[in-house]
Amino acid sequence: MNEQLEQLATRAQGPLLFWGRSLRNPRQICSLFPSSPFVGRAMTDAIVSRPAPHVIELGAGTGAVSRQLIRNGVREDNLTLVELDPALGGHLRRSFPGVDVMIAPAQQLSELWAERQGPDVGAIVSTLPMRLFPKPMIRSIMKSSFQVIAPGGMFVQFTYRESSPVPLRLAKALGLTAQRRCLVWANLPPAAIWVYERAE
Numbered sequence: 001m002n003e004q005l006e007q008l009a010t011r012a013q014g015p016l017l018f019w020g021r022s023l024r025n026p027r028q029i030c031s032l033f034p035s036s037p038f039v040g041r042a043m044t045d046a047i048v049s050r051p052a053p054h055v056i057e058l059g060a061g062t063g064a065v066s067r068q069l070i071r072n073g074v075r076e077d078n079l080t081l082v083e084l085d086p087a088l089g090g091h092l093r094r095s096f097p098g099v100d101v102m103i104a105p106a107q108q109l110s111e112l113w114a115e116r117q118g119p120d121v122g123a124i125v126s127t128l129p130m131r132l133f134p135k136p137m138i139r140s141i142m143k144s145s146f147q148v149i150a151p152g153g154m155f156v157q158f159t160y161r162e163s164s165p166v167p168l169r170l171a172k173a174l175g176l177t178a179q180r181r182c183l184v185w186a187n188l189p190p191a192a193i194w195v196y197e198r199a200e
């Protein structure tokens with residue numbers, strides 16, 4: 001019972017912590033509200049055909065998407081959360097004690113994954129504020145991610161914008177296809193979910 005109460009208290013801290021960190025670091029967090037459960041659900045739907053069970057989430061924040069990944073079938077031991085902000089990373093570790101949490105920049109994913117000899121990765125989902133990053137940084141995040149994603153796997157990214165969060169020319173130069181999978185209206189603001197895969 002005490003453990004359940006502790007979990008509830010930790011979860012209740014989430015929105016306040018998210019708000020505080022986004023006021024402190026608006027260019028990194030880039031949102032005042034965590035994603036709605038519908039975003040996490042749509043992202044889970046987009047990865048059902050992944051070739052390996054392990055999933056990495058980039059920019060996990062307070063775990064709004066992580067929670068939905070787990071609720072919709074990703075096993076805790078098949079999930080790794082990557083978050084740059086140490087306060088948010090600590091909160092993730094307390095909220096999801098059974099999940100692997102890396103407090104690290106997403107652009108270093110492939111080196112860190114090789115160092116820790118991580119398992120095959122079927123899919124990466126990301127709520128990073130991609131379009132606010134400079135192009136070389138988007139390039140290194142995508143390159144690093146596809147060094148880790150198994151053949152046949154996918155990278156799923158959300159965006160508040162109309163256009164592809166990874167510039168289409170950049171995706172093409174990296175040998176990737178880009179497809180807008182769906183719009184999630186039940187989010188503030190509404191979000192689009194894009195899927196990137198290796199071209200045949």
Ligand SMILES: C[S@@+](CC[C@H](N)C(=O)[O-])C[C@H]1O[C@@H](n2cnc3c(N)ncnc32)[C@H](O)[C@@H]1O
Nearest residue numbers: 029031034035059060061064083084105106127
């Ligand atoms: C828009 S918030 C999304 C938070 C949460 N996943 C959600 O959907 O509510 C973006 C998150 O990405 C994190 N972030 C920003 N740049 C990052 C980077 N280079 N590497 C890892 N995480 C990063 C921020 O700290 C923030 O928690």
